[in-house]
Amino acid sequence: QKEVEQDPGPLSVPEGAIVSLNCTYSNSAFQYFMWYRQYSRKGPELLMYTYSSGNKEDGRFTAQVDKSSKYISLFIRDSQPSDSATYLCAMSAGTNAGKSTFGDGTTLTVKP
Amino acid sequence: GAGVSQSPRYKVTKRGQDVALRCDPISGHVSLYWYRQALGQGPEFLTYFNYEAQQDKSGLPNDRFSAERPEGSISTLTIQRTEQRDSAMYRCASSQGLFNEQFFGPGTRLTVL
Numbered sequence: 001q002k003e004v005e006q007d008p009g010p011l012s013v014p015e016g017a018i019v020s021l022n023c024t025y026s027n028s029a030f031q032y033f034m035w036y037r038q039y040s041r042k043g044p045e046l047l048m049y050t051y052s053s054g055n056k057e058d059g060r061f062t063a064q065v066d067k068s069s070k071y072i073s074l075f076i077r078d079s080q081p082s083d084s085a086t087y088l089c090a091m092s093a094g095t096n097a098g099k100s101t102f103g104d105g106t107t108l109t110v111k112p
Numbered sequence: 113g114a115g116v117s118q119s120p121r122y123k124v125t126k127r128g129q130d131v132a133l134r135c136d137p138i139s140g141h142v143s144l145y146w147y148r149q150a151l152g153q154g155p156e157f158l159t160y161f162n163y164e165a166q167q168d169k170s171g172l173p174n175d176r177f178s179a180e181r182p183e184g185s186i187s188t189l190t191i192q193r194t195e196q197r198d199s200a201m202y203r204c205a206s207s208q209g210l211f212n213e214q215f216f217g218p219g220t221r222l223t224v225l
Contacts (some may be wrong), residue, residue, distance in 0.1 A: 008152075034212075043116075043203055043216030044155065088154045095211045098143060100170050102154030 003027050003068075006089055006103030015112050019076040023089035023103045030065065033065050035074045038086045038105065047087075048074065064075040073082045114138070116217035124223045131191045133220045135136055137206030139188050144187050145177055145205040145214060161187060161200045162210065209215055 006023045013019055021035075030088040031052055035111040036044035048063040050056045050072075056063045072091075076083055092098070117136040125131050129225040137144050142163050147155035157171040163184040172178070181187040188217075191198055201221050 001204075006155075016136070043218060044203075046213045049213065060115070088152070096168060098145065098160040098162070099142075099157050100145075100146075100214070101157065104152070104154045 001027065002104075003101050004078070004089060004091060004103040007043055007106055008104055009110060010107040012109045013079055015079060015081060015110055017079050017110070019077060019108060019110075021076075021087050021089075021106050021108070022076040023072050023080075023091075025072075025091060025101075027101070028067075028070070029093040029095065031094040032092045032097060033063070033072050034090040034104075035063055035081075036088040036090060038088060040085075043077070044088055046079050071104075079098050079108075081110050084109045106107070116204055116206050116215055118202075118217040118220050120220060121218060122221045122223075124225065126225050127194060129194055130190065130192045131194055131222065132193075133202050133204075134220070135187045135189070135204030135206075135217060136166060137185065137187070137204070138215055141206035141208055141215075142184070143207045143210055143212070144181060145207075145213075146187070146189050147203045147205065149203055149219070151201075158189070167213045191222075194222075196224050199224045200224060 022109040024033045035048040038044040051066045060077045089103040090100045126209045133191040146158040147162040149155045159169040201219045208213045
């Protein structure tokens with residue numbers, strides 16, 4: 001079993017919908033949680049970065065971390081066609097922050 | 113400013129050959145990371161550096177893989193005696209520090225025939 005599990009989708013939603021993306025993990029040492037967006041044939045780009053449990057909001061994006069359940073989420077409000085991409089969660093331990101463990105990504109399509 | 117650059121962008125080699133993949137980080141970034149990404153999967157951690165020091169190489173699959181960053185800037189990932197299973201996208205990233213955002217390069221697509 002992988003340390004980080006992510007539903008691959010694909011997920012298809014109409015424009016304007018609220019999107020929920022999730023990851024579960026098994027390593028209780030993880031303290032830093034990231035969400036990346038990756039467009040086709042491009043490298044990942046960081047969307048959200050959260051330390052420990054709680055919520056963080058940035059524009060249309062909200063990241064949630066529940067360490068007790070080992071579960072993290074990314075919500076996208078008012079989704080746009082330009083949000084169509086693969087979303088990757090990643091996490092690292094406080095004692096080795098340079099080593100990030102990624103999920104395999106969820107492919108999202110937002111239809112106009 | 114310039115982002116992370118990697119060269120070559122594409123590399124086709126025959127099984128058994130050695131290959132060297134180069135990463136030029138963003139100027140001033142002290143941390144540099146190597147990942148391997150198979151199609152349809154997330155990046156898989158290989159190794160990372162702080163300045164010239166290799167901090168963690170636990171993700172290198174076996175002793176055919178090595179990486180160096182001798183002057184704390186450019187890094188080279190070397191794969192000796194390549195095998196077909198080494199075929200993948202190899203991505204490099206850099207950051208100002210360990211707790212800062214990682215910026216990814218465009219990757220090197222390695223194909224081993």
